[in-house]
Amino acid sequence: MEMEEKDKDKGMFKAYQFAQEMIRDRLRDVDENAAKELDAARENEVIVARGSYDYIERVFSQMDMPHKVVDPMAFDAFGPSAEQIVFLNCPGAVSEDGVRNLVRFVEQGGFLFTTDWALKHVIEVGFPGTLRYNGKPTADEVVRVEIDAGEDPFLKSLISEKDDPLWWIEGSSYPIEILDENRVDVLVRSKEVREKYGESPVFTSFDYGKGKVYHMISHFYLQRTETRTLRQTQSSASYMEEKLCMNEERRMKYDGMGLRETSLGEVESAYSSSALMNMVMYEKASSLNQTIDDEL
16 A cells, blocks of 8 residues: 555656646747746745645646745744745644734735645634634545636636546645635635535635735645546546647657656646646736836
8 A cells, every 4th residue: 555655646746747847838839928927937936834744845846946945933033025935835833923924924915825724823813804714624535626717817828628637635634614705716616525525615815915825725735636537547648639739849758758657637637736836926926027017
């Protein structure tokens, strides 16, 4: 069993490599300007606070994205600058002083991304009246999710109606109850989560001061997925043909990356979660550009 879990994790690790390269190629195919802006977003200052259960830094490593990893207690002594993005891994073990500094950071224009138990430790404490834990912990399972690209041009460039991702939810994850529907946007929902635990939100966001907060149930780094449909049994090469304008050069590139080491289901799940991560980076870069324009 231990070897099986390691093999699954290895597959997802490789899937994130493919996902990020696919996102770059997809944007080059459909929106060259967005592709250039996403490349520029690599200049964002990213801070990742260590956690015990989530490993967002692994995704950044696969994205080849510069980032600094810190202990969450570091926020006790300082607040990040408004130009930065802070990713807070579960459990979000931040002190009262740290939460106050993070709230001030968002008020001044920073972006904060939290996962799972940080809902109770950071969001409920620092941003009351927005989200809260509904008191019904989850089991360890994989669920189908529905991504609402809505009118967001960036997500619409990446996510299509054909996408059918499955996301892993670790045991004892905290379902998200929306307290202010007029203020909170839900970008990803799950009918399966709602049926089992009473709430459908999986990935949420809300504006706060000059900044923005993102929160998702469970963990951003998806350590495993499942195969439920005939389509998901196909090779990851099939998914690339579906998403990209493939040519011989691209086929050789992906084959050289180890195409046969991943399944369609693994890459589809990694692609969908990476699309949301890239959206956060893109939105921050756009926000900084708007601030510069306003100051001119």
